[in-house]
Amino acid sequence: MANTETTINAVMHPQPNETPIDIEKTIKALERNKFVVHYFETGAEAVAYLKNRIQNKCVAIGDSRTLMELNVHDALSEVNEDITDIQRPLEGESFRDTALRTMGRDVFLTSVNALSQTGEMVNIDGTGNRVAASLFGSQEVFFVLGINKIAPDLASAIYRARNVAAPLNSKKNKKSSLNPCAKLEEKCYDCGSPDRICNALTIYYKKMRNMQTMEVIIINESLGF
Numbered sequence: 001m002a003n004t005e006t007t008i009n010a011v012m013h014p015q016p017n018e019t020p021i022d023i024e025k026t027i028k029a030l031e032r033n034k035f036v037v038h039y040f041e042t043g044a045e046a047v048a049y050l051k052n053r054i055q056n057k058c059v060a061i062g063d064s065r066t067l068m069e070l071n072v073h074d075a076l077s078e079v080n081e082d083i084t085d086i087q088r089p090l091e092g093e094s095f096r097d098t099a100l101r102t103m104g105r106d107v108f109l110t111s112v113n114a115l116s117q118t119g120e121m122v123n124i125d126g127t128g129n130r131v132a133a134s135l136f137g138s139q140e141v142f143f144v145l146g147i148n149k150i151a152p153d154l155a156s157a158i159y160r161a162r163n164v165a166a167p168l169n170s171k172k173n174k175k176s177s178l179n180p181c182a183k184l185e186e187k188c189y190d191c192g193s194p195d196r197i198c199n200a201l202t203i204y205y206k207k208m209r210n211m212q213t214m215e216v217i218i219i220n221e222s223l224g225f
Contacts, residue, residue: 006154010154015159017155017156025117029118030216033119033120035207035214035216040219043070043221046070047072047075050075050217051076054080056079057082059076059083059105059106059107059109060085060086060101060103060108060109061108062130063087064109064110065172066146067109067111069223099127099133104138106138106139107139107142108137108142109141110141110143111149113225114149114157116154118153120157121216122154122160122161122202124161124197124200125197134204143214143215144217145224146224148223150218163188167182167188178193179193179195
């Protein structure tokens with residue numbers, strides 16, 4: 001796990017790193033940090049695992065392009081009756097009310113903006129609902145990600161979250177598509193936009209206390225942002 005000095009440097013001076021990724025090293029680092037890790041060659045294999053692993057539960061799905069690409073909602077709907085998906089609000093329901101329904105479930109699924117080979121995960125959030133549900137309230141949390149999100153170290157993971165994932169996420173949203181990172185060169189401008197999506201940076205160092213499981217599903221495909 002990154003020490004205090006490493007973390008401060010990584011946050012203050014994020015930078016790219018082109019060092020080749022070692023999957024086995026990444027998995028071992030995550031396991032040292034008390035995360036359960038599963039690696040799959042294909043998205044279909046990962047979804048089959050999740051469908052078998054998560055049954056008859058109260059499930060919530062956070063905003064995630066990766067989970068949408070894998071069609072996780074439909075797969076889990078076959079074996080779970082109670083699913084709250086932030087992308088599928090009830091008729092007339094506000095975003096806030098839908099987000100609140102994702103809290104305190106048996107299972108919460110999301111992704112990450114970056115995963116460090118040294119065992120830390122990084123997420124950036126604009127409203128906080130996705131990060132909040134991944135940190136507290138659920139008995140089990142599953143982070144599903146493609147191999148494209150793995151970075152060699154914490155500094156490059158934060159760099160990826162801010163300068164790769166955030167601009168791409170901004171582009172997909174009508175309001176945030178006007179942010180500088182979406183309109184100009186794809187990088188972080190540390191803007192003051194009211195629709196800025198990178199208002200909070202979360203680093204997952206280790207499994208949260210009082211949570212049954214935090215499980216990382218790594219897929220050998222390029223998925224999401």
